[in-house]
Amino acid sequence: MRKILFLLMIITIACMAGVTLKSCKKVDIKETTTTDVNMLDYLKQDTLKRFSLLIDIVNRTGYDAFLNAYGTYTLFAPTDDAINSYLKSIGKSSLDQLTVDQMKDIIRFHMLEEIVSTADFNDGKLPSVTMYGQFLVTGVSNKDGISSFVVNRQALVKQANIIVGNGIIQVVDAVLTPTTYTLAQLAAQNPDYSVFTEALKGTGYYDTLNSMKYANGSQRWLTLIAETNKALADSGFHNYAELKAKYCNTGDPKNPKDSLHLYVAYHILDNVKYLADIVMSGSHQTLAPLEVVTDKMINKKVLLNDDEYSTIDGTVHEPGVELEQAGSDVSATNGVLHKALGHLKIKVRNPFPVYWDLCAEVPELTRLTAVYKKKTYLFDYGDGNTLKDVKWEKSCLKYRAGVTGYLGDYWQMGLGTKGSNTDNLGDCAGNTWIEFTTPLLVKGKYKVWFTYFTQNTSKIIAVQGSFDSIPLNSALIQFHAKISTIDPLKEAEQEALGWKWWAGAAKKSGSTAARMLGIVDVKVTGRHKIRFDLVSGSNSDCNFDMVHFIPVGMNQTVPRFNPDGSIEY
Incomplete structure (x- = not known):
């Protein structure tokens, strides 16, 4: 903590002295710096004399040494006006009418044992409980065009992010009060x-x-x-x-x-x-x-x-x-x-087939109207969160449009080697894994089919699929492999071997392959994870098109899907 504070002090001094530091102009969060005093000393040295009652509470409870001890704390500090208003609201005229335990509870409910700046505030609970043992909730209040941080729907932050030697102080305009009711009592x-x-x-x-x-x-x-x-x-x-x-x-x-x-x-x-x-x-x-x-x-x-x-x-x-x-x-x-506001009854959900197009369910892609279904595009890796429901190892991820896949597109990735430089857009480095978050799946047993379009048949490659971190062991994906040359009229035999055509009659060929990866027993209705990990080999053009979750006992080989979006039964 002191190393961080020392760095902040150096940057601040450099800025004040006119030293050219680019970072001096790019700091978005305004923080009040101190001379490295701890919490209690800062309260005592406040030039506006706003915290005399809070200091009195600290001294009466014996927490004075604690507030000046080394640590990483957050203090929501109520002003004198806030404490006076609180005393009036509970029918008290001074601190003398509070017990020591009541004053201890005030301090404990206003402190967290970790540093929380306003950058960590959101419309919900803070990441840890107070020293009192309850969560604080934060949000933003807008009044007369002025936005303020609000804590526990009780107080506004009047001065934020005061860095001190043992943590951070948030000045609030009201005393925060804990609840005294259990969930049962709240309802009753x-x-x-x-x-x-x-x-x-x-x-x-x-x-x-x-x-x-x-x-x-x-x-x-x-x-x-x-x-x-x-x-x-x-x-x-x-x-x-x-x-x-x-x-x-x-x-x-x-x-x-x-x-x-x-x-x-x-x-x-x-x-x-x-x-x-x-x-x-x-x-x-x-x-x-x-x-x-x-x-x-x-x-x-x-x-x-x-x-x-x-x-x-x-x-x-x-x-x-x-x-x-x-x-x-x-x-x-x-x-x-x-x-x-409505009657929430247990929802009866029966398993049904999910024919999941891996591109159509990604809003960050589909809202790019100039790109989606129109042209190839590279999504930067960024911090790894560029796409909420698609994660991959590194570099960029290629979206391919105008191809043979369902709806005329698919994700393309180089596994074990860099991807092809399509349309001279640049290279995406080779990856070893990619993971997708599924649409909602109703609990039940499903056969999982992965559909792809074969490229680079001389590049021998094997990829392991897994569902919620459990390997799908019926087959590995071999992006170089075409579908078996079994008589197309004997599709039951193909299915028994774990293969099917997924494309319509006009596109039905050995290259439009679907591999049955395994059977999953979805225990909980919801969204899940399906992941693909490189086992061996390399291929610069691995095409991720669809995943079919089809309940066990249903027809697994139809319908079929065309690039124009039409479906054949």
Whole structure:
């Protein structure tokens, strides 16, 4: 930490002295520098005298030595005005009317044991709990055209990123107050959740949500998606009796196999997930075994189980349930509560075939209207996050248009050697792996087919496919290999050998090959990872076109796909 501060001091001094340093002009985050004093000394030396009450609290609690000790801390420092307002709000006239333990709690709730600058703030929880043991949430407030960082929906950051010897200080205009309610108590005290609370009690989950610790003594963190009475009434459930009559199929709601028990479990997520955490992932495991909720954000609305399926006949949209943002992100002592505006029942999802075009599902590509399906393009590696759902080892990744693949395009990569210099756009260095995030897959068993177009048949190469880090062992991909010359009328024999044609009749040839990589048992509905690793050999033109996930027992050889987008059955 002191090395970092020393470097910042050198840069600051150099800038002040007029030394030509390019970095002096490119720093975006403005930070208040100090003479390397620690937190308590900085508070005492504040020229505006804003922290006399906070200093008094520190001294009364015996935390004065701690705030000046070496470490890497973040202090959200309330001003005197903030503390006076807080005292008034709780009916106190001075600090003398607070106990030492109450003052200790104030300090502990305003401190983290790691450095968190405003660059780390987002619309969600901070990366670690406070020393009090609860999360703080941050966001941005805009009032009269002025944007400010807001902490816990309680305080604005008035001065940010004050670097001191043992961490960083964020000055806030209000005292942050921790919640005193468990998730169960939050639901029970809100009359809008009275029916849902009865369901919590009837199934035994009220006790789970009222507990702070697991049996082993570790902290319990859960996320509750609570349905309002209106949401239930709109679906025909005006009271708990009607809800129980609909779902309870064993007569015992506390039976883990009972449908009412599972319905309530479906509303509880493991770990603490604020809205920002929810929208960062496509699906979330619930306490209902092997059942997930999916999520997305549309027009600034957070929606659960709002799903779209790409089928042969087009896209199917199943509307979801909105989480009201104003009523969500309510912190509890053991997690966070969200307010559902609709009836969220366990979604019955049956496995269906997914014919996944690896290019068409990448929004960073498809929104490039001058490129997509029109011309070859090189995506820079950047920091490795150029494409959200496609990762590769290094260098660039080539998109090829106007080719034989489905929709007339595919990804092309040099494995074990650099890629071809198509259209004189430049070279992409050779890679040894590439990984894709799948579309939503419903839990079930699937045969996995990889489709490609053969080039450079003299370049012997072998590539291992894996699904969620588990190798697909039916076959390796050999990009140089064409499909077997078996009589095309005997496609069942080809399939038995792990091959099929994927292209339509006009393009049906040995080069349009699909290899059956293996069978996967998708345990959890959601998006997964499929990865391709070089095993041996090299080929500058490995073409990644489609992946077919076809449920076991369904026809595996049709339909077939044409470059113009037409599909043959």
